[in-house]
Amino acid sequence: MNKKKLCVFCGSGKGRGNSYLEMADDVGEFLIGQQWDLVYGGANIGVMGAMANAVLAKGGEVFGVMPKKLAEFEVAHREITALEIVDSMHERKQKMYDLSDGFLALPGGMGTLDELFEILTWSQLKYHRKPIYLWNYRGFFDFLLKHLQHAGGEGFISQEHLSLLMPVEKLAEIHL
DSSP states (O other): OOOEEEEOOOOSSSSSSHHHHHHHHHHHHHHHHTTTTTEOBBBBSHHHHHHHHHHHHOOOOEEEEEEHHHHHOOBBBBTSSSSEESSHHHHHHHHHHHOOOOOEEEOOHHHHOOOOOOOHHHTTSSOOOOOOEOOGGGGTHHHHHHHHHHHHTSSSOOOOHTTEEEEEGGGGOOOO
16 A cells, blocks of 8 residues: 655745744654655755654655756755656656645745645646645735635635635644
């Protein structure tokens, strides 16, 4: 039996203070508790690196996918279970999708939002039916969620499509 894999989109930065790194540790603990493997962007820095290290420290498996250009900046995590170097960001997202049973977005920057919205768009277009979660850690995504509701209220996003993104307040709400 193959273990389930959760793809996590998150920042390569560590954010302000230590709370986001602690959040990354919590995600690692959660994945181990669920006996799920991690799929992520393959970096050894920031929230990404902390999360991967948390999973590895407990004996879990971690699969990273990173474009060659980023790997050349020496941010690739070389200690993970498997690291695949690809040619482009588009190829990265496709490979992460292919490896995963579901998705979780954590706090991060533009890359995190890009990955989240592409996977949401694929679901909207019925390319897949894998679950997509967003951990609204400490209200990080409050304004994004408010904007999406506003776009829905203005007629640009249907309620059906809004429901494709499942915000959670606790990791225990995530199911694959």
